Amino acid sequence: MLLPVISKLTGVLLTYFSIFAFLVPACVAFFYGEIEVSVFLTSFLVTFFIGAALWFYFREAEEFRGAGGFLLTALFYVGLGLFGALPLILSTQPGLSFSDGVFESVSGLTTTGATTISGLDSLPKSILFYRHLLQWFGGMGIIVFAVAFLPVLGVGQMQLYHSEASGPDRDAKLTPRIAESAKFLWLIYAGLTLICVISYFIAGMNLFDAICHAFSTVAIGGFSTHDQSFQYFDLNSVKLVAIFFMIVSGINFALHFSVLKRKNPLLYLADAEVRTYFLVLLLVSLFLVAVFQFRQSDSDANSVDHLFQAVSFATTTGFVSSELYLWPPIAQVVLILAAFAGGCAGSTAGGIKIIRVLTIWRQGAREIKRLVHPNGVFHVKVGGQPVTEPVLNSIWSFVSVYIFLFFFSIVLIMTVSDLDFLTSFSAVSASLNNLGPGLGMVGESYEDISAPVKWILIINMMLGRLELFTILVLFTPYYWRR
Amino acid sequence: MQILILGAGQVGGILADSLAKERFDVTLVDKDPSRLKAVGERLDIKTIHGEASHPDVLRRAGAEEADILVATTGSDEVNIVACQVCYTKFQTAKRIARLRAAAYADDNALFGEDHVPIDFIINPERAVTNQVKELLAHPGALEILDFAQGKVQLAAMRAYSGGPLVGRALRFLTSDIPEVETRVAAIFRKGNAIIPTGDTVIEEDDEAFFIAAREDITSVMGELRKAELPNKKVVIAGGGNIGYGLAKAIEEDYDIKIVERDISRANWLEDGLSRSIVINGSATDRDMLIEENIDQCDAFCAVTNDDDINIMSSLMAKRLGVKQVITLIGKRAYVDLMHDSPSIDVVISPQQVATSMLLSHVRRADIARVHSLRRGAAEAIEVVAHGTKESSKVVGRRICDIYLPSGTTIGAIVRGDKVLIAHDEVMVQADDHIILFVVDKKQITSIEKLFQVGLKLF
Known part of the structure; x- marks a missing residue:
């Protein structure tokens, strides 16, 4: 039976999570002399004891096997989403409702970056820090973190790791041992964050902002400590630093590992996915520049802003450096659509992932070649390597389900609310792609939309972050009948 | 031995x-x-x-x-x-x-x-691949052979009317293309070898062998026939080791279609090649060849491991209008049969290639390279001169003073990185690589003796 062991491990993870996620902000609150110390300590105690109780009660449970990893990962994201909302609900500032609190916490953990709070600038520092910390944990993945540093998980680590990893090739290991691989990934991630903090600081942010924004940049999250997001920092240097780190974080971290190991930066360009990724970023940027060349607009955005928005949306980060609602409509829509491609597999970015888009593109090209040469033999190749039929099928089913869910959610939202198409369309793509900001009514924040819509978006964020099947598999009878 | x-x-x-x-x-x-x-x-x-x-x-x-x-x-x-x-x-x-x-x-x-x-x-397969590659780079050539790591090449080609030098004496070559140094090593006219002098007149249908630095080969070829357009579209029949190696080596420079009969091998080829188009089918399937626009392609290389298929598909390709047809033939009898066929431009015999590669190692003098030519009747040899003026019969002597066996010409000398096209006044030094052309194979032993260092006898 799965239940005891799943409960035990959920307990374990909650216990550890409570220590990392609540005690650190409590220290921040203490440092700034804010009353939120008590909020974080309460959240810590509640979560810790519930986690510890589960752990203790089911301590005899055996190690889990097989597909249990999906359930654990899904449950864990749900659990963290709920418990993670505690400080946001308990604190008087922002004092969110239950739905808003969970929305905010899931938006953080899934690195979406959509927010229900306006008036960020006046919030306590510790609460702001906490939001960014959630994104930072969610970026590389909490499960990857647990696999790397919590030996209590036992033998099912491989399964767990797969249930959270992104991209079609989830078996790629950096080192023979999965825990070791996970450790390297987190080390690179942490190192990159540190360099990002320093860069922001040098570029002109204060230390607090630098730390927070480094968290949300490297995690491809999109939370900011200011309502105006990056418009607040009217410095090209800050924007350029952000652009650089968003691009770097959108690259497969396993590739970062290879580059560091072999000390050869040319490996980036040798990778077909990264080349396509650069091409997408370039094309979107050029398109924006061209749009501003030929269309009238009231926006005073310069070309750094064009580049910034292109990178921010195409990588699914969701930072904003300009009044987007003033941009020509075509520019806004292209930005939202660019998020569907997303970043590279194995990065912290969301979206369908470049590698899948590239593979499908190649498959389309193959069909054309087949028409021209009926006797020809053509394989779908990415980076010179043939893509096998099972992988092709899995990519196709992923993308079909992705598109289906996308339209289904739009219809659902428009059924349960009076939102217009543009708002629903952009809200769903911003959640499913873990992007963050939308268009229309959700251009600035999500505080004005109704609770049912928020819950639909919460589910979309989870589906996007865990790449659909980890969640969807739980809703099939096959999974439970095994 | x-x-x-x-x-x-x-x-x-x-x-x-x-x-x-x-x-x-x-x-x-x-x-x-x-x-x-x-x-x-x-x-x-x-x-x-x-x-x-x-x-x-x-x-x-x-x-x-x-x-x-x-x-x-x-x-x-x-x-x-x-x-x-x-x-x-x-x-x-x-x-x-x-x-x-x-x-x-x-x-x-x-x-x-x-x-x-x-x-x-x-690696005979690779040697064949390299030969085909050179032939494709020089449309119209019958053979292109490397000496001294490719610094010098020996080219064989048939003279056609339309070439500026055809019908004139060889000595006009220097005035026609003064910037190029070359030496015509031998001319075969109706199967008979002629050792050329400045007054020898090139006639149509002569098979001429000349030696020049790698980059000059094309301009010399332009003297003997109307210049051909460079090849662009190439069809390779057969995806065996040679076909695959060839496609792999040239797929960046040409538009390649490679025809392979076996579907699993075709799949394998498609995985290994990037720009080439792999066609699954028989190279002798006329309808398929037409469907794949074979008439539009510049060169056809038949390199399956079946002589009959190679010959038949080559004849078909030539009939359909391919300009240059290169055919791999293993059986000696077929090689002799097809060598002078107007339908096949170049016949390559892998056995001859393999033998050439090994012959250089069994000869007594320090021979760097041997190419067997005209089905083994003639040979081009790259030999290294050793010793001093006293111990050697070549070192320290001008080319006109060296006693060469009859039917032998010195084509070029490679000294370090420099290529010297041979003429009478060039002095041979120790460690020079000398490229010789031997029309009569019976003379090989005398050449070996000529280049052996005398001291070794004691």
């Missing part, structure tokens, strides 16, 4: 054949008695049955007395081990191995006295 050949396959068999005819003592080892019997009945050689890498088999085959070991079994690993065994146990002086896998053959760090003791690696 005693030569031990391992493996009685295509290359081993042909090699044994041509070496035995040159009066070497040949021993042939193979694990398949029927293959040995077939070769042994035909040739005056010793045959030993057994696993080619086993020390006892090698001892029985006379590895202790052998001067040269040539390992040409089908397995790279057996060849490597055999060389190691001969080096360690029998101190065989010279070890030559055929290695097909590029993973071994291209890794120079693997080989040497302290490592895998192979002196020379031969």
Whole structure:
């Protein structure tokens, strides 16, 4: 039976999570002399004891096997989403409702970056820090973190790791041992964050902002400590630093590992996915520049802003450096659509992932070649390597389900609310792609939309972050009948 | 000289054949008695049955007395081990191995006295690939052969009306293209060799051999026929080792279609190649060739392992309008038959290529390269001059003072990185690479003697 062991491990993870996620902000609150110390300590105690109780009660449970990893990962994201909302609900500032609190916490953990709070600038520092910390944990993945540093998980680590990893090739290991691989990934991630903090600081942010924004940049999250997001920092240097780190974080971290190991930066360009990724970023940027060349607009955005928005949306980060609602409509829509491609597999970015888009593109090209040469033999190749039929099928089913869910959610939202198409369309793509900001009514924040819509978006964020099947598999009878 | 050949396959068999005819003592080892019997009945050689890498088999085959070991079994690993065994146990002086896998053959760090003791690696398939590659780069050429690491090339071509030099004497060559140095080494007119002088007049249909630096070959060719447009679209029939190697080597420079009959091999090819288009079908399927627009393609290379298919598909391609047709033919009888056929521009015999590669290692003088030409009747040789004016018959002498056997011309001299096209006043120095053209193969022994350093006799 799965239940005891799943409960035990959920307990374990909650216990550890409570220590990392609540005690650190409590220290921040203490440092700034804010009353939120008590909020974080309460959240810590509640979560810790519930986690510890589960752990203790089911301590005899055996190690889990097989597909249990999906359930654990899904449950864990749900659990963290709920418990993670505690400080946001308990604190008087922002004092969110239950739905808003969970929305905010899931938006953080899934690195979406959509927010229900306006008036960020006046919030306590510790609460702001906490939001960014959630994104930072969610970026590389909490499960990857647990696999790397919590030996209590036992033998099912491989399964767990797969249930959270992104991209079609989830078996790629950096080192023979999965825990070791996970450790390297987190080390690179942490190192990159540190360099990002320093860069922001040098570029002109204060230390607090630098730390927070480094968290949300490297995690491809999109939370900011200011309502105006990056418009607040009217410095090209800050924007350029952000652009650089968003691009770097959108690259497969396993590739970062290879580059560091072999000390050869040319490996980036040798990778077909990264080349396509650069091409997408370039094309979107050029398109924006061209749009501003030929269309009238009231926006005073310069070309750094064009580049910034292109990178921010195409990588699914969701930072904003300009009044987007003033941009020509075509520019806004292209930005939202660019998020569907997303970043590279194995990065912290969301979206369908470049590698899948590239593979499908190649498959389309193959069909054309087949028409021209009926006797020809053509394989779908990415980076010179043939893509096998099972992988092709899995990519196709992923993308079909992705598109289906996308339209289904739009219809659902428009059924349960009076939102217009543009708002629903952009809200769903911003959640499913873990992007963050939308268009229309959700251009600035999500505080004005109704609770049912928020819950639909919460589910979309989870589906996007865990790449659909980890969640969807739980809703099939096959999974439970095994 | 005693030569031990391992493996009685295509290359081993042909090699044994041509070496035995040159009066070497040949021993042939193979694990398949029927293959040995077939070769042994035909040739005056010793045959030993057994696993080619086993020390006892090698001892029985006379590895202790052998001067040269040539390992040409089908397995790279057996060849490597055999060389190691001969080096360690029998101190065989010279070890030559055929290695097909590029993973071994291209890794120079693997080989040497302290490592895998192979002196020379031969890979006939790759040599054929390189030849076809050169021929495609020079449409109209019958043969293009490398000397001195490719710094100098020997080209053979047929003269056609329309070439500026056709119908005129050779000495006008220098005034026509003054910036290019070249030397016409031999002319074959209706099968008879002519040693050219400045007054020799080039006639239509002459087969001319000339030597020039690599970059000058094209301009010399332009003198003998109307310049052809460079090749762009190439069809390769057959996706075996040669077809695959060829496609891989040239797919960035040409638009390649490669036709392979076996579907699983075709799938394999598609995985290994990037720009080439792999077509699954028979190279002799006329409708398919038309469907694939063969009439639009510039060159057709038939390199399947079946002579009949190669010949038939080549005839078909030529009929359909392909400009340059290159055909791989293994059977000696077919080579002779097709050599002068107007439908096939170039016939390549892999056996001739393999023999060429090995011949340079069995000759007595320091010979760097041998190319067997005109089905073995003529040879082009790259030989290194050693010694001093006293000990050598060539060093320190002007070319016009060297006593060359009849039917032999010196085409060029490579000194370090410099290419000197031979004329009478050039002085030969020690360590020069001299490229000779020998019309009459009977003279090979005299040439070997000419270049041997006298002191060695004592």
